[in-house]
Amino acid sequence: xxxxxxxxxxxxxxxxxxxxxxxxxxxxxxxxxxxxxxxxxxxxxxxxxxxxxxxxxxxxxxxxxxxxxxxxxxxxxxxxxxxxxxxxxxxxxxxxxxxxxxxxxxxxxxxxxxxxxxxxxxxxxxxxxxxxxxxxxxxxxxxxxxxxxxxxxxxxxxxxxxxxxxxxxxxxxxxxxxxxxxxxxxxxxxxxxxxxxxxxxxxxxxxxxxxxxxxxxxxxxxxxxxxxxxxxxxxxxxxxxxxxxxxxxxxxxxxxxxxxxxxxxxxxxxxxxxxxxxxxxxxxxxxxxxxxxxxx
Amino acid sequence: xxxxxxxxxxxxxxxxxxxxxxxxxxxxxxxxxxxxxxxxxxxxxxxxxxxxxxxxxxxxxxxxxxxxxxxxxxxxxxxxxxxxxxxxxxxxxxxxxxxxxxxxxxxxxxxxxxxxxxxxxxxxxxxxxxxxxxxxxxxxxxxxxxxxxxxxxxxxxxxxxxxxxxxxxxxxxxxxxxxxxxxxxxxxxxxxxxxxxxxxxxxxxxxxxxxxxxxxxxxxxxxxxxxxxxxxxxxxxxxxxxxxxxxxxxxxxxxxxxxxxxxxxxxxxxxxxxxxxxxxxxxxxxxxxxxxxxxxxxxxxxxxxxxxxxxxxxxxxxxxxxxxxxxxxxxxxxxxxxxxxxxxxxxxxxxxxxxxxxxxxxxxxxxxxxxxxxxxxxxxxxxxxxxxxxxxxxxxxxxxxxxxxxxxxxxxxxxxxxxxxxxxxxxxx
Numbered sequence: 001x002x003x004x005x006x007x008x009x010x011x012x013x014x015x016x017x018x019x020x021x022x023x024x025x026x027x028x029x030x031x032x033x034x035x036x037x038x039x040x041x042x043x044x045x046x047x048x049x050x051x052x053x054x055x056x057x058x059x060x061x062x063x064x065x066x067x068x069x070x071x072x073x074x075x076x077x078x079x080x081x082x083x084x085x086x087x088x089x090x091x092x093x094x095x096x097x098x099x100x101x102x103x104x105x106x107x108x109x110x111x112x113x114x115x116x117x118x119x120x121x122x123x124x125x126x127x128x129x130x131x132x133x134x135x136x137x138x139x140x141x142x143x144x145x146x147x148x149x150x151x152x153x154x155x156x157x158x159x160x161x162x163x164x165x166x167x168x169x170x171x172x173x174x175x176x177x178x179x180x181x182x183x184x185x186x187x188x189x190x191x192x193x194x195x196x197x198x199x200x201x202x203x204x205x206x207x208x209x210x211x212x213x214x215x216x217x218x219x220x221x222x223x224x225x226x227x228x229x230x231x232x233x234x235x236x237x238x239x240x241x242x243x244x245x246x247x248x249x250x251x252x253x254x255x256x257x258x259x260x261x262x263x264x265x266x267x268x269x270x271x272x273x274x275x276x277x278x279x280x281x282x283x284x285x286x287x288x289x290x291x292x293x294x295x296x
Numbered sequence: 297x298x299x300x301x302x303x304x305x306x307x308x309x310x311x312x313x314x315x316x317x318x319x320x321x322x323x324x325x326x327x328x329x330x331x332x333x334x335x336x337x338x339x340x341x342x343x344x345x346x347x348x349x350x351x352x353x354x355x356x357x358x359x360x361x362x363x364x365x366x367x368x369x370x371x372x373x374x375x376x377x378x379x380x381x382x383x384x385x386x387x388x389x390x391x392x393x394x395x396x397x398x399x400x401x402x403x404x405x406x407x408x409x410x411x412x413x414x415x416x417x418x419x420x421x422x423x424x425x426x427x428x429x430x431x432x433x434x435x436x437x438x439x440x441x442x443x444x445x446x447x448x449x450x451x452x453x454x455x456x457x458x459x460x461x462x463x464x465x466x467x468x469x470x471x472x473x474x475x476x477x478x479x480x481x482x483x484x485x486x487x488x489x490x491x492x493x494x495x496x497x498x499x500x501x502x503x504x505x506x507x508x509x510x511x512x513x514x515x516x517x518x519x520x521x522x523x524x525x526x527x528x529x530x531x532x533x534x535x536x537x538x539x540x541x542x543x544x545x546x547x548x549x550x551x552x553x554x555x556x557x558x559x560x561x562x563x564x565x566x567x568x569x570x571x572x573x574x575x576x577x578x579x580x581x582x583x584x585x586x587x588x589x590x591x592x593x594x595x596x597x598x599x600x601x602x603x604x605x606x607x608x609x610x611x612x613x614x615x616x617x618x619x620x621x622x623x624x625x626x627x628x629x630x631x632x633x634x635x636x637x638x639x640x641x642x643x644x645x646x647x648x649x650x651x652x653x654x655x656x657x658x659x660x661x662x663x664x665x666x667x668x669x670x671x672x673x674x675x676x677x678x679x680x681x682x683x684x685x686x687x688x689x690x691x692x693x694x695x696x697x698x699x700x701x702x703x704x705x706x707x708x709x710x711x712x713x714x715x716x717x718x719x720x721x722x723x724x725x
Contacts, residue, residue: 022694024693024694025690028689028690033697034694034698035698035701038697038698038701039710040710040711042701042706086705090706094698094701097698098695098698098699098702101691101694101695101698105687105688105691205719206718206719208711209712209716209719210711211710211711211716212715212716212719212720213719213723216720216723216724217723
C-alpha cells in the first residue's frame with residue numbers, strides 16, 4: 001500500500017474494511033445463496049469505489065479455519081481479464097476468494113474443529129485493525145477507516161475475549177465497526193461491537209435486497225454520517241461469556257482486580273493470578289484453611 | 297308500633313303510695329293524660345287530672361311477674377318535678393297498653409329517654425352497651441334516634457333485631473388452622489451414635505400430611521386397618537421421604553422395586569397432579585403458560601432444553617411445595633375431585649375470548665394443545681444445526697457459488713426494483 005503524498009485526503013474519503021463471512025456451514029443452510037450474496041457485495045464495493053476516487057476498499061475473508069486479505073483496491077491493478085461480464089477487480093477478488101476457500105478447506109482436513117459452526121471473526125477483526133493501524137502510521141493524511149462486518153454465522157463464544165479486545169481496540173482508535181448480520185437471530189458480538197464503537201448494526205429483513213441495505217445504510221462516509229439518520233439498534237444483548245468455559249452467561253463471578261468473568265467460583269483468577277476468597281488477615285495462614293466459598 | 301290517638305282505661309288514681317286511691321277513667325292522648333273520677337266530687341283534694349306529657353319526667357311501672365299479689369295491683373307511676381301520679385290497673389294488660397302509650401307520648405314529646413323495659417337482664421344491657429361501643433355507626437344511630445326521642449330504646453333495639461342482627465348471635469367457634477410451617481419435609485433426628493434416624497410424629501403432623509398429600513391419605517385409609525399396622529405405614533412413608541430428601545435416586549428405585557407400598561410414596565401424587573391439571577384448564581386460554589415456562593430457560597442447564605414429559609414427571613419443586621402448603625393452610629380442606637365439566641366450560645370460554653374462528657382450537661381435542669416453543673434451544677442456537685451438513689459438501693457448494701458468479705458475472709439488476717423501494721422506505725425515516 002503506497003499512500004502517495006500527492007493525494008488530497010478530504011474528510012469524506014473512506015477506507016472500508018469489509019469482513020466477508022465465508023463460513024461454508026452457514027452458507028449451505030442460508031436462504032440467501034452465497035452467489036447472490038457475492039453479487040450484492042461486489043456491486044456494493046464497486047459503488048463505494050465509484051463514490052470517491054480516493055476511496056479504498058480492503059476485503060478480508062472470515063473463514064472457518066483461517067482469515068485472509070483477499071482484496072485491496074490500493075494494490076490491485078485494474079488490469080486483468082475483464083471478460084465484459086464484470087470489472088477486473090471483481091474477477092481478481094473472486095479468484096482470491098476461491099483460493100482462500102480451498103486453503104480453508106485443507107485446514108479443516110488437518111485439524112477438525114468439531115462442534116462449532118462459527119467463523120473466525122476475532123481473527124479478521126484483528127487483521128482489519130492491524131491494517132488500519134498501518135494506515136494511521138503512514139502519515140498525517142489518510143482516509144477515514146471503518147470496518148464493515150458482513151457476518152452470517154453465529155457467535156463463537158470461545159472467541160469472546162479476543163473479539164471484545166478487538167472491539168475495545170477499535171473503540172480506542174475511533175474506528176466504527178458496522179455490522180450487517182445475515183443469520184437468523186441477532187449476533188450479540190456484532191451488536192456490542194457496533195454499539196461500543198459507534199457503528200451501525202443492521203439485520204436485513206429482506207436478505208435478497210441486501211445491496212439496497214448496504215448502499216442505503218453503509219455506503220456513506222463517516223463525515224456524511226453525521227447528517228444522516230441511520231437505523232438505531234433497538235436492543236443490544238450485552239451478555240458476556242465466561243473466560244473459563246466460554247459460555248454465554250447471565251450471572252457470574254467477576255475478578256475484582258482485572259474484571260475477568262467466570263461462571264464458577266475459582267480460587268485464583270486465571271487471567272491475572274489474583275487469589276480469591278482470603279481475607280487480609282488470612283494471607284499468611286495456610287492456604288488449605290477452611291473458608292467461605294459461595295456455592296456454585 | 298301501634299299508635300292510637302286516644303287510650304281510655306279504667307284505673308285507680310293515687311296521689312301517693314299510701315293514698316287509697318280514686319277509681320276513675322284514665323284517658324291518654326298524644327299530648328296529655330286526663331283522669332276523671334267515677335264519682336264527681338267537688339273536693340279540691342281529688343280534682344280531675346289534666347296533665348300534659350311534657351311535664352312528666354319519669355315513668356315507672358311494676359314488673360310483670362316480679363310483683364306478687366301481695367304488692368297489690370299493677371301500677372304505673374308518672375312523675376313530675378315535684379308530683380307523682382300513680383295509676384293502678386286491673387290487669388297487667390291494661391298496664392302495658394298504658395305504659396306503652398305513655399312512653400310513646402313521652403318520646404314524642406321530646407322528653408328524655410326513659411327505659412321502658414326494666415325487665416332487661418343485666419347481660420342484655422351489657423351486650424347492648426358493648427355493641428354501641430364496638431360500632432360507632434350504631435352509636436351514632438342510637439344518638440340520633442333514641443337520645444333525640446324519635447324511637448324508644450326498646451323500639452331501637454327491636455328494629456335492630458329485626459334487621460338480622462348477626463352480632464348479637466353467638467359467633468361460631470373459630471376453626472383452628474394449620475401451623476404455617478413447612479411440614480412437607482419432616483426433618484429426621486439422629487442420635488449420633490447409630491445410623492438410625494427418628495421421625496417424631498404427632499397427630500397434628502399426621503393430619504397435615506394427609507391434608508397436603510391426599511394420596512397418602514387414600515393409601516392410609518386403604519391399607520392401615522387391614523393390611524398393615526399404622527406404625528409400619530408411617531415407617532414406610534418416612535423411609536420414602538428420607539430417600540427423597542437424600543436424593544439417592546438409585547437407592548430409591550431399588551427399594552421401590554422391592555416394596556410396592558414404598559413405591560407408592562415415591563411416585564408422583566396423582567391426585568395433586570390432577571388438581572394441577574384442573575387448575576391449568578381454568579387459566580385464561582389466551583395465556584400461554586407453557587411458552588412462558590419455555591422462555592424461562594435461563595435457570596436451567598442446556599438453555600432449558602427439556603422434553604415435555606420430563607416437565608410433568610419432575611418431582612415437585614420447592615415453589616410447588618410452598619404453594620401447596622399455602623393453599624392447605626388457607627383452606628384447610630381436602631382436595632375436590634376433578635370436575636370433568638370444566639373441559640366443556642373451557643371450550644366455551646375460549647370461544648368467548650377468541651374472536652377469530654381460526655384461533656379457536658378444534659373441539660375434538662380433549663386436552664388443548666397449547667401453543668408453545670417446543671424447544672427454546674432451537675431459537676437460541678439455530679445455526680448449530682448446520683453442523684449436520686457434511687464439511688465437503690459445504691465447501692463444495694461454496695466453491696460452486698463462486699464459480700457460478702464468475703461465470704454469469706454481475707447482473708443488470710442486483711435488486712428487484714420493488715424490493716429496493718420497500719427497503720429504501722424502511723431504512724429512510
